[in-house]
Amino acid sequence: MSGSDGSFDREMDFQDPWTGFTGWGDTAADDVTGESAARRFVRRFAGHRVAVLALVLIVLLILVAIFAPTIAPFDPNKQSLANHLKGPSSTHWLGTDELGRDVLSRIVYGSRVSLTAALQAVVIAVLLGVPPGLLAGFFGSWIDVIISRLTDAVMSFPPLLLAIGIVGVFGAGLRNAMLAVGIIFAPRFLRLTRSAVLSVRQETYIEASRSIGTSTTRILRTRILPNILSPLVVQISLSLGFAMLAEAGLSFLGLGVQPPQASWGAMVGRAYRYLDEAPTLVIFPGLAIVLAVLGFNLLGDGLRDSFGRETRKGGA
Amino acid sequence: MLYLFLRRLLFVVPILFLVSILVFSFVLLIPGDPAVTLAGDNPTPEQIAQIRDKLGLDDPIIVQYGHWVDDLVHGDLGDSLFTGRSVWKSIKERLPVTISLASLSLLFALIIAVPAGIIAATNRGRWIDSLTTVGASLGLAMPSFWLGLILVLVFGLKLGWLPATGFVPISESPWQWLKHLVLPALTLGAAAAAETTRQLRASLSDVLDQDYVRTARAKGLGWRSVVFKHGMKNAAIPVITVIGFQVAFLLGGSVIVEQLFALPGLGGLAIRAVLDRDVPIIQGIVMFAATIVIAINLIVDMLYGFLNPKVRSS
Numbered sequence: 001m002s003g004s005d006g007s008f009d010r011e012m013d014f015q016d017p018w019t020g021f022t023g024w025g026d027t028a029a030d031d032v033t034g035e036s037a038a039r040r041f042v043r044r045f046a047g048h049r050v051a052v053l054a055l056v057l058i059v060l061l062i063l064v065a066i067f068a069p070t071i072a073p074f075d076p077n078k079q080s081l082a083n084h085l086k087g088p089s090s091t092h093w094l095g096t097d098e099l100g101r102d103v104l105s106r107i108v109y110g111s112r113v114s115l116t117a118a119l120q121a122v123v124i125a126v127l128l129g130v131p132p133g134l135l136a137g138f139f140g141s142w143i144d145v146i147i148s149r150l151t152d153a154v155m156s157f158p159p160l161l162l163a164i165g166i167v168g169v170f171g172a173g174l175r176n177a178m179l180a181v182g183i184i185f186a187p188r189f190l191r192l193t194r195s196a197v198l199s200v201r202q203e204t205y206i207e208a209s210r211s212i213g214t215s216t217t218r219i220l221r222t223r224i225l226p227n228i229l230s231p232l233v234v235q236i237s238l239s240l241g242f243a244m245l246a247e248a249g250l251s252f253l254g255l256g257v258q259p260p261q262a263s264w265g266a267m268v269g270r271a272y273r274y275l276d277e278a279p280t281l282v283i284f285p286g287l288a289i290v291l292a293v294l295g296f297n298l299l300g301d302g303l304r305d306s307f308g309r310e311t312r313k314g315g316a
Numbered sequence: 317m318l319y320l321f322l323r324r325l326l327f328v329v330p331i332l333f334l335v336s337i338l339v340f341s342f343v344l345l346i347p348g349d350p351a352v353t354l355a356g357d358n359p360t361p362e363q364i365a366q367i368r369d370k371l372g373l374d375d376p377i378i379v380q381y382g383h384w385v386d387d388l389v390h391g392d393l394g395d396s397l398f399t400g401r402s403v404w405k406s407i408k409e410r411l412p413v414t415i416s417l418a419s420l421s422l423l424f425a426l427i428i429a430v431p432a433g434i435i436a437a438t439n440r441g442r443w444i445d446s447l448t449t450v451g452a453s454l455g456l457a458m459p460s461f462w463l464g465l466i467l468v469l470v471f472g473l474k475l476g477w478l479p480a481t482g483f484v485p486i487s488e489s490p491w492q493w494l495k496h497l498v499l500p501a502l503t504l505g506a507a508a509a510a511e512t513t514r515q516l517r518a519s520l521s522d523v524l525d526q527d528y529v530r531t532a533r534a535k536g537l538g539w540r541s542v543v544f545k546h547g548m549k550n551a552a553i554p555v556i557t558v559i560g561f562q563v564a565f566l567l568g569g570s571v572i573v574e575q576l577f578a579l580p581g582l583g584g585l586a587i588r589a590v591l592d593r594d595v596p597i598i599q600g601i602v603m604f605a606a607t608i609v610i611a612i613n614l615i616v617d618m619l620y621g622f623l624n625p626k627v628r629s630s
Contacts, residue, residue, distance in 0.1 A: 149330055149331065149334060150334060152331050152334075153331050153334035153335045153338060154338070156331060156335060156564070156606050156609050156610045156613070157335070157338075157564070157602060157605070157606045157609070158564045158565065158566075158567040158568030158605045158606070158609060159564065159565065159568050160565075160568030160569060160571055160572070161567060161568040161571060161586065161601065161602055161605050162568075162602060163568075164571060164586055164587070164590055164598075165339075165342060165586075165590075165598050165599075165601075165602040167590060168342075168586075168589060168590035168593060168595070168598040169342045169345045169346055169593075169595070169598070170345070170346075170347065171347075171593070172590070172591070241457065245457075245459055248459045248461075248462075249459060249460070249461065249572050252459070252461045252572065253571070253572060253575060253587060254591075255587075255590060265459065265461075268459070268461060268462055268465070269461075272461075272465055272576070275465055275468065275469055275473065276473055279469050282462070282465045282466075282469075283466070286458075286459065286462035286465070286466075289457075289458075289459050289462065290454070290457050290458050290459075290462070291457075293456075293457035293458075293459075294453060294454065294457040297453060297456060297457055298453065
């Protein structure tokens with residue numbers, strides 16, 4: 001993404017006087033109270049009980065994923081056919097599956113797969129969506145038209161069906177499934193970035209930067225990107241939740257993670273044949289998905305409420 | 317209105333063109349030699365040659381695309397690589413199931429979301445509002461297949477009220493048709509209901525905070541007619557846009573729900589095609605679904621113009 005923009009892209013032959021500039025203090029950018037943006041964010045977020053709870057939940061989830069080998073009571077892939085389809089007991093808290101594997105251990109290890117898969121998809125979406133969104137919003141004209149029409153086209157596919165199509169082309173497997181989910185989410189990031197850039201592009205400080213000869217790539221990186229960071233963070237949090245759902249759905253269909261690896265969606269996908277005999281096999285991994293997705297969604301909502309310049313009317 | 321329609325229609329053409337390019341390029345994206353990859357394990361040279369011939373892989377890409385689009389506008393989506401059946405015929409056969417499911421889901425979603433959204437927006441901050449908000453958050457966080465399995469467990473297996481799987485055409489027995497679709501449609505519609513409830517609550521809340529609503533109240537209009545006459549008409553605009561989006565999600569989500577409830581719809585066809593790597597079927601279904609979504613969005617745009625005079629005149 002180097003500056004291919006020609007006339008504006010001058011080499012930085014002098015020290016940019018705006019280096020380290022963080023805003024006009026309380027005269028322009030901030031509240032009259034003089035509270036810094038970061039501080040206001042923390043204050044608001046801390047007052048948002050549901051969001052704090054969601055954050056705690058997400059942190060716990062990440063810890064479980066990191067320390068899975070210590071937390072899991074059993075080897076997640078160790079089979080014990082004599083012990084298959086047992087309900088919850090004191091040894092196997094959440095019971096055993098059709099091959100006698102410990103469900104709790106598989107859920108604990110599954111958190112690794114589900115979390116990293118969601119993260120992969122969102123990273124792909126950000127990489128595919130943000131740079132073109134920056135370009136479309138900043139340069140406008142034909143670049144914007146082409147990029148925007150392409151976005152419209154991608155967004156007119158039913159998301160899951162497009163993912164299935166992409167997996168069909170590249171072959172089943174977690175990596176391809178997450179590539180597909182990333183491609184589906186990219187237009188959302190693109191549109192968000194584009195509209196955020198459009199709203200800051202006309203600001204005086206951008207014009208000021210430009211008039212003293214700051215290169216376009218530098219303006220994009222140091223002036224525009226920080227300004228659109230907050231909507232991006234919100235979108236990332238919400239997308240992580242949706243990506244988890246998408247991974248669960250594709251793995252449920254057998255197009256995502258392949259056995260014996262366990263993701264929560266794949267666990268439900270295998271267990272539904274035993275719904276009558278062992279309903280807990282379906283219920284527990286599903287609950288894990290619900291909790292994780294709920295965590296990301298509520299965190300996203302809370303972040304959005306806390307980033308805003310004005311408190312939203314009418315409650316959360 | 318006609319002008320608006322023509323302008324939107326003009327807008328649709330380049331999108332359809334780009335969509336067709338994207339769908340066509342599925343063949344180009346296949347890793348390695350598509351003919352060899354698609355022929356499966358241990359193919360004979362004849363099989364490979366046959367696939368190469370069927371997909372016209374020896375022609376230059378532009379020519380390939382030209383043939384493909386030419387067939388497409390003539391309603392020919394190609395043939396399955398393995399069964400040789402016409403893709404369009406397979407889609408047509410299974411379409412009634414998917415349409416039944418998707419439209420019933422949308423209906424259920426609205427039946428749940430409209431009252432829930434109104435109740436929440438008119439009781440902001442009370443327990444019933446919190447309950448609705450929590451319910452909507454849960455609805456969005458639940459994977460459809462999981463919700464479906466819980467519904468099957470309770471209403472199918474434990475209570476025995478509704479069949480857990482299968483499909484009966486509406487022409488055979490409308491009652492059985494409905495009975496077989498209630499659980500799948502609830503499953504598929506839950507997320508749409510949740511999203512629409514959230515949207516309706518937010519937009520109706522905004523409208524009810526407006527000055528003209530206060531004026532209407534002040535001149536003695538009852539709360540009920542304020543909400544329904546003044547509030548809903550304006551709050552409906554963003555909600556209709558969300559419903560337009562939902563159609564795309566419902567069509568995609570139906571793949572999972574059909575699989576779960578063993579419904580013989582497009583979903584099953586798509587999954588089998590993906591596992592067999594039957595590219596013409598995948599292309600056909602994706603292209604078809606995208607076209608439907610584009611058409612529905614066109615209708616939504618029209619409705620939007622109908623409800624919002626500002627859009628009409630601009």
